[in-house]
Amino acid sequence: GENVEQHPSTLSVQEGDSAVIKCTYSDSASNYFPWYKQELGKRPQLIIDIRSNVGEKKDQRIAVTLNKTAKHFSLHITETQPEDSAVYFCAASTGPGGGADGLTFGKGTHLIIQP
Amino acid sequence: DSGVTQTPKHLITATGQRVTLRCSPRSGDLSVYWYQQSLDQGLQFLIQYYNGEERAKGNILERFSAQQFPDLHSELNLSSLELGDSALYFCASSVFASSSGANVLTFGAGSRLTVL
Numbered sequence A: 001g002e003n004v005e006q007h008p009s010t011l012s013v014q015e016g017d018s019a020v021i022k023c024t025y026s027d028s029a030s031n032y033f034p035w036y037k038q039e040l041g042k043r044p045q046l047i048i049d050i051r052s053n054v055g056e057k058k059d060q061r062i063a064v065t066l067n068k069t070a071k072h073f074s075l076h077i078t079e080t081q082p083e084d085s086a087v088y089f090c091a092a093s094t095g096p097g098g099g100a101d102g103l104t105f106g107k108g109t110h111l112i113i114q115p
Numbered sequence B: 001d002s003g004v005t006q007t008p009k010h011l012i013t014a015t016g017q018r019v020t021l022r023c024s025p026r027s028g029d030l031s032v033y034w035y036q037q038s039l040d041q042g043l044q045f046l047i048q049y050y051n052g053e054e055r056a057k058g059n060i061l062e063r064f065s066a067q068q069f070p071d072l073h074s075e076l077n078l079s080s081l082e083l084g085d086s087a088l089y090f091c092a093s094s095v096f097a098s099s100s101g102a103n104v105l106t107f108g109a110g111s112r113l114t115v116l
Helices: none
Strands: A004-007 A010-014 A019-025 A032-038 A045-051 A056-059 A062-067 A072-077 A086-093 A103-105 A109-114 B005-007 B010-013 B019-024 B031-037 B043-050 B053-057 B064-068 B074-078 B087-097 B102-107 B111-115
Touching: A004 A086, A010 A019, A019 A086, A019 A109, A032 A062, A032 B102, A045 A056, A045 A062, A045 B102, A072 A086, A103 B043, B005 B087, B010 B019, B019 B087, B019 B111, B031 B074, B031 B102, B043 B064, B043 B074, B074 B087
Parallel strands: A010 A109, B010 B111
Antiparallel strands: A004 A019, A019 A072, A032 A045, A032 A086, A056 A062, A062 A072, A086 A103, A086 A109, B005 B019, B019 B074, B031 B043, B031 B087, B043 B053, B064 B074, B087 B102, B087 B111
16 A cells, blocks of 8 residues: 655744655555644644646645655745644545545654744 | 534543544535544544445454444444554545645544543
């Protein structure tokens, strides 16, 4: 089955700096790659996603890049703010047509924004 | 509010006991997914139902079972509980997002199970 590795497990950055979280996946058939943010005691919420036919996607301060050849994808957060502090999960889907089916999650990255 | 409703929010029980967690998906959503989140273990997929039928099975123990009823709500039954079953259990339904061009997972608030 699919295996998703996520690094680092903890990332501390100064407010205003950029943060990068990286994930690798094992199944070349994976075709959908979402990122979820989970604040303390809350549910995971989708923040951005990318499909395998796209190399990069941006949404304001957040961007995701995908390298299908190397089987890795990354989350980039620029101009970090205190409210960005949370646990971030990457995931990969082998479900038909991509999406919610067949999602495998990484183990998460605890992002800490230092004031 | 995601529209996915889970009860109870918190549950404390003893080893060897049995509990039932309940989930109501968003109105009209046919799929229900169950995930387990233990400390340092990320989100582990347990099982998925679609319109009453089991569609996919993940790392679900034999002591655990689930079902989806005709009104589309789902229940996750955990029996012969062990200390290691203490975790957050999330239910999710899938919603088509035009910005994604895909069905995306939308999670409920979770049920926190503590086994003493």
